[in-house]
Amino acid sequence: MRNDYTTDISTIKIDEDSFVDIYNLYWEKVFSVCYANLGDEEPAKGMVQEIFKSLWERKDQLEITQSVERYLLRSAKLKVFEYIRNKKIREQHHESIAARQVQAVNYTENEVMLSSLSDRLRSLIETLPGQCRKVFRMSREDGLSNKEIASALFISERAVEYHITKAVTSLKSRLTEYSF
Structure with missing residues (x-):
């Protein structure tokens, strides 16, 4: 008989069977939250796996004061926000690297032009x-x-x-x- 996981999880002992039940009941809702906010299936799937993996790994220490469903949906929202924040940080980092590379290319190009101009000027002075x-x-x-x-x-x-x-x-x- 399946437990009612809409009650306070602190009253539920998560073992392998209850974990499978929770996963089967809520993975689609968790995925929906992730996918709706990202619009990208692969990261959304990865987030679902991370959320349930974390639930399993921390099953003995977790003290959830809300229903399992609310806990998982809140975890999904937080995971999405974390992903978006990290994605923006990565994009800024990549832009910074790209800008430095352009500056390095321009610096090198300028050095070559300066060297060429200096050589030309020396030969004209001669x-x-x-x-x-x-x-x-x-x-x-x-x-x-x-x-x-x-x-x-x-x-x-x-x-x-x-x-x-x-x-x-x-x-x-x-x-x-x-x-x-």
Whole structure:
């Protein structure tokens, strides 16, 4: 004879037979709650199994103050909420990983472009006339002022300005021809 599982479970000793009865009576309702909230059959089935597995594993420690049905349906709702929360956390984690990968790809791409541009710029500087190249390097690479360059090369500051302007104009026009 089957027990009435709509009463307080604390009066019911869950053994293998009563567990089978409870499972057969309520698994469809538990599944319905899970499926209705998720719309996905596989996770809903897994949740049903987890709920009944937990019921069996904790049968000796459980103190349920409501009917078995209410306990199981509440467990199903909590399991669904937990699944949705964890799914959102996983999605955020995946989005974060994807964003970092895009940044890494962009960083790598930028490094390659910078290296290529630097190589191109070095080769263009090498094509500048001798004095113009020397003045440009002293200004841009060594960080010297026009006055210091003029003093070091024994030329006027006006000549230094002329060479820098000539170098920058030449490099700009030749770099704009260079496509990425």
